[in-house]
Amino acid sequence: MSDSWQSLGAGAGAGAGVGAGAWDQQGPPAEAPWGQPHPGYQVHPGYPGYEGHPAQQASQGYPQPHAHPSPQIYQAQQPQQSYPPREAHHLQQPHEALSAHSAHSAHSAQPAHEGRQYHQAQQGQQPYPAELPQQAYAPRETHHSQQAQQAQQAQSAHQGQQAYRTQQAQSTHRAHPAEPAYSAQQAQPAHPTPPQANFAPPQAEHAELPDRAAQADREAGAADGDDRAGADGSRRGRRRSSAPGPQAPAEGGRGAARRTRRTGTRREAHRHRRAGLVKVVAFCAATAAGSMLLLRGNEALDRLGSPTVPDSAAGAPVAVVDPPDPGRVLQVVAHPDDDLYFMNPDLRYSISAGHPVTSVYLTAGEADGINAGAGKAATTRPNKPAYAEARQNGIRAAYALMATGDRSSPWQRTVVPTKGGGHAEVDVLVAKPQLNLVWLQLREAGTVYDDAPDSLHGLWDGRVPRLESMLASGTPVKQRFSYTKDQVVQSLVGILEQYRPTTVRSQDPTPGRFADTKRYTDHQDHFYGARFVQLATAAYAKDVKDRPHFAVQNYVGYVNGSLPSALDPAEAKEKLDILGTYAWLDQQNHCKSDAGCGDLKVSDQPGGNRWSDSINYARGTSTTWLTSDKDHGLWAFKVLDGQVALWHRPGLVGRWKGPDLLPGTGMDPGVSTVILPDGRTAAFGTRTSFGAKAADYRREVVYVVQKRPGAEEFTEWQSLGTPETADETWTSDISAPAVSVDGTGQLAAYVRDGAGTLRGRVQHADGTWGPWDKYGGSDLHGSPVTATDGAGRRMVFAATSKSVVGWGQPKPGAPLGPVTPTGLPDTTLPLTAQGREGGVRLWFRKPGSGNVRTALITGEGGLKVSQMTDLGGLQGFGAVTASGHVLAGRTAGGQLGSEAGSGRPWERSPLMFVGAPSSTMTGRSMVSLAVVGLDARLYVTSSPDAPDAHLAPWQPVGPRNNAP
Numbered sequence: 003m004s005d006s007w008q009s010l011g012a013g014a015g016a017g018a019g020v021g022a023g024a025w026d027q028q029g030p031p032a033e034a035p036w037g038q039p040h041p042g043y044q045v046h047p048g049y050p051g052y053e054g055h056p057a058q059q060a061s062q063g064y065p066q067p068h069a070h071p072s073p074q075i076y077q078a079q080q081p082q083q084s085y086p087p088r089e090a091h092h093l094q095q096p097h098e099a100l101s102a103h104s105a106h107s108a109h110s111a112q113p114a115h116e117g118r119q120y121h122q123a124q125q126g127q128q129p130y131p132a133e134l135p136q137q138a139y140a141p142r143e144t145h146h147s148q149q150a151q152q153a154q155q156a157q158s159a160h161q162g163q164q165a166y167r168t169q170q171a172q173s174t175h176r177a178h179p180a181e182p183a184y185s186a187q188q189a190q191p192a193h194p195t196p197p198q199a200n201f202a203p204p205q206a207e208h209a210e211l212p213d214r215a216a217q218a219d220r221e222a223g224a225a226d227g228d229d230r231a232g233a234d235g236s237r238r239g240r241r242r243s244s245a246p247g248p249q250a251p252a253e254g255g256r257g258a259a260r261r262t263r264r265t266g267t268r269r270e271a272h273r274h275r276r277a278g279l280v281k282v283v284a285f286c287a288a289t290a291a292g293s294m295l296l297l298r299g300n301e302a303l304d305r306l307g308s309p310t311v312p313d314s315a316a317g318a319p320v321a322v323v324d325p326p327d328p329g330r331v332l333q334v335v336a337h338p339d340d341d342l343y344f345m346n347p348d349l350r351y352s353i354s355a356g357h358p359v360t361s362v363y364l365t366a367g368e369a370d371g372i373n374a375g376a377g378k379a380a381t382t383r384p385n386k387p388a389y390a391e392a393r394q395n396g397i398r399a400a401y402a403l404m405a406t407g408d409r410s411s412p413w414q415r416t417v418v419p420t421k422g423g424g425h426a427e428v429d430v431l432v433a434k435p436q437l438n439l440v441w442l443q444l445r446e447a448g449t450v451y452d453d454a455p456d457s458l459h460g461l462w463d464g465r466v467p468r469l470e471s472m473l474a475s476g477t478p479v480k481q482r483f484s485y486t487k488d489q490v491v492q493s494l495v496g497i498l499e500q501y502r503p504t505t506v507r508s509q510d511p512t513p514g515r516f517a518d519t520k521r522y523t524d525h526q527d528h529f530y531g532a533r534f535v536q537l538a539t540a541a542y543a544k545d546v547k548d549r550p551h552f553a554v555q556n557y558v559g560y561v562n563g564s565l566p567s568a569l570d571p572a573e574a575k576e577k578l579d580i581l582g583t584y585a586w587l588d589q590q591n592h593c594k595s596d597a598g599c600g601d602l603k604v605s606d607q608p609g610g611n612r613w614s615d616s617i618n619y620a621r622g623t624s625t626t627w628l629t630s631d632k633d634h635g636l637w638a639f640k641v642l643d644g645q646v647a648l649w650h651r652p653g654l655v656g657r658w659k660g661p662d663l664l665p666g667t668g669m670d671p672g673v674s675t676v677i678l679p680d681g682r683t684a685a686f687g688t689r690t691s692f693g694a695k696a697a698d699y700r701r702e703v704v705y706v707v708q709k710r711p712g713a714e715e716f717t718e719w720q721s722l723g724t725p726e727t728a729d730e731t732w733t734s735d736i737s738a739p740a741v742s743v744d745g746t747g748q749l750a751a752y753v754r755d756g757a758g759t760l761r762g763r764v765q766h767a768d769g770t771w772g773p774w775d776k777y778g779g780s781d782l783h784g785s786p787v788t789a790t791d792g793a794g795r796r797m798v799f800a801a802t803s804k805s806v807v808g809w810g811q812p813k814p815g816a817p818l819g820p821v822t823p824t825g826l827p828d829t830t831l832p833l834t835a836q837g838r839e840g841g842v843r844l845w846f847r848k849p850g851s852g853n854v855r856t857a858l859i860t861g862e863g864g865l866k867v868s869q870m871t872d873l874g875g876l877q878g879f880g881a882v883t884a885s886g887h888v889l890a891g892r893t894a895g896g897q898l899g900s901e902a903g904s905g906r907p908w909e910r911s912p913l914m915f916v917g918a919p920s921s922t923m924t925g926r927s928m929v930s931l932a933v934v935g936l937d938a939r940l941y942v943t944s945s946p947d948a949p950d951a952h953l954a955p956w957q958p959v960g961p962r963n964n965a966p
Contacts, residue, residue, distance in 0.1 A: 329937030329963075331359045332503035334494065336458070336531035337367040337446065338393040339601065342400060342584055343613040344557045345507055346577050347569070351896030353404050355914055357936060358436040360501050361401075362494070364458065364531045365446035366390040366472040373598050375606045388597040390443070390474035395593040396584040396600030397439065398429060403583050405434040410592045413439075417478045421496025422489035424471065425479045440497060443479065444490070445472045451522040458530040461487050463696045475597050494538035499546055504938040504963055505916055506554045508535040510620035511690070512701060513559060514735030514756045517780075522733070524559035529733065532556065533699070536690060540667065543643040550963045551642040551661065551938045553916045554671050556620035563611030564803055565618065565783060566849035568830045570877040573852075573894055574615045581608040615850070616830075617879060621688075621738055622671035622917035623785055623832040625883040628932045629675045629683055630924045631712055636942070638920070638959075639673040639685045640934045646673060646685060646706075649940050649959055650714055654924070658959045659714075661940065664706060666719045671917060672738040672785075679747040681711035686739045686751055689719070700724065701734040703751060703763075705741075722751060725761040725774040732756020737785035745794015745814030752798050754782045760800060760809065760821070779807055779821045784831040790814075792840035795861045799835055799844060804828050806844070810861045822865045826857060832881050832918075845882045845889070852877035854889060875899060876908050881918035886929040886947035890919045898933055903949045913941055913956060923947070939963050 331352050335341050341349055341361050352359050371384035373392045402411035413429045420426050429439040447457035454460060461469045468484040485493065511532035513524035539554060569577065585608040586600020593599040604610065627639045635656065638649040644667050649660030670688045678684055686705040692698060703722040709715045726732055735756035743749050752762040760777040779800060786800040794814035799806055806826045809818040829846035836843055841860035848855055857870040876893035883890050893899035898911045898919060915933035924930045924944070931953065932942045940959040945951045
């Protein structure tokens, strides 16, 4: 952590405010000269349907619940605390600076839109989410104390009964999938205190929590002791112990004796019937116990020795053993609207779920300084600082609306020194202080693709030694500054150090060029800003040791406008409504600013070039990162901290291990796996290297292989290179690799190149690889997918903006045939492929709907499509994983949805996750499913591969994600 953060944190921790004193410890940077004015906004000609989107527009998005108080925003990390479910926390004595805003606080409880629930502000808490104990993610009934205790009672009999009764409880719990056991409303993250100087330490608020948990444990323990008074700890024993004792009125005389004999006879008969029932139950329990061990692995082993909770305690409150960590999201975008256009609805989902969220804006987004629609642009006087302020106001309004339902909900704006030697404005939403906006306020390029040396692009390439600031007219930052390339990186590293995110969202660093004009397909600020984020996250991962693991998600930019709509109408409208707030459509002076309350430049077309209809991930869409071995062990591969993280469960009931980071840095999001003919697992991905010069930026395909089947040791990363000749040619725009082994054991890897065609390398029998062959195609998007059919023939598929095309081997071992249209309708990205039913089955989503579709492709005599079916779903977008009877993918709302059998209703889990889910068959009769949550932690579940089966409750793997 930098000195500037530490000095500020120390002051804040002591109750000091942020002001000149905080600046003086670092010393204000020397004033930087202003640069020359940049060219005005130029309309991007690559999209005929779009008119008028400025090169940089004020981002708006649903506010993310990660606001940090100004004085304490960049302070040293404080000890984290648990969050009690559904407990309201109240501010201590508010600071005078916030008294003027008290009238607006009530808006924090209002819903932004009908049907959406928002968290009430939890104020007076620590700036970072408190440590939450772990718990399994299960449907709603799992938090009903009596049912949960009944499941635990079974443990006191024997292992078989425990497994049987636990499975019964789990099946019951899954009856209402839409209401999870854990939600942000039940256990919200602790919110940072608004920027104030006279707040008492918040730890006192939660001092009673350990006592509550201890009391619950004592009550459960006491009840458990009473229960053990029964003969065998079973329900029969409990019934005996609950019979009237010495305090019951005594019966005397002969009548009492006769009644006693009759009662004894009935009890004896009942015992015989019970004995028969116990035999049946024992048989069922033995079968269920095996199933549970398959489902739960090491969790089942752990719980075999856990204490029971008897019936007598069923009515007592049960302490939450381990609520999930909500994770912390940090987004970095180039302009103040990129988050709203390209990261929503993920942004809104994170806010609605209660995740702490921080959005960082690299540039001021000043463009040409004209805050007007097309009709008034010619008569409006340019004012770059004022336009930058108007865009900031629009962003604040949009985030406030998403978080509280009130676009005028107040913000506390302050100044903090950066690790790069300049200053940043940090805005904290007073009603939802877990939501922060960080403004670095550098100059933007002012043009999508034309040459602009005074820009992030020029700074990256070394054409300018420093990039000057562009301060908005209303910012509290009053001193100009400039940054070198390294200082921009260090400023971002300092922000990462302070916020300690578990999920980092960024734009696409390699968007490619148009094949005909060779112009960038995205704004140069977007992808060069994303490259600065790549450097910063690499430095943060390398140099900062006391930090949590983090995952990275990259987002497609302008190209979304030329792809099929990924969002259903309701989600698209919600996204557009928020953009309308940012665009200041009503032109009422909500913000009390002379600069304006939003970005009028986009008011003619708030949705941009259909950008409000879509969202797509640039990487991390593979659904093959979870795989199993011949011993029914599970292996999961995901990128954390720029390295491939490995989790492993040996066999059916082994204990999960991981995450263990494989050596080798620079890994991009997304890993694909394949089982080799000898049983070893190979993992493929792409790796980015930077080199000494800007032109050395390079993305290449790499892979590792197990040293022997089942081993946890892997070879070093081996490079397959890249089909791209130079970064300047196509901006290193290669997709993640798709890999498969055909019926002859031949391994091959395929990528989409920057020109939108298919390229691939095939491994020879001696282990060497052939060259990057050209397979043709055009207008390919996303990453290709590949699988083999029942005859061992390899097929490869890729989506275009209009349909899906494919390639197939005429026979195993032969080269791929020519590109073939499938005739499928247009689909959203990405595709999923799996060998099934003698052919290869594809899964994809219906544009403008989110419904899941599937089709079977056979390869005999050429590619033929059949059985295209609409499978429904819970809307949503992104990849769908399929194994056995289980389908799963992201739903509207951001959670994981699943279908556990044909014709069964889709169920929604409480899990929000990064990238794509993955599933695999474990043996012939079990399906395993996994995601990596926004807390960068692996979560797993399983289900028997049967039509009437259910998914077991989700289980976290490994320790809580506090530090590597």
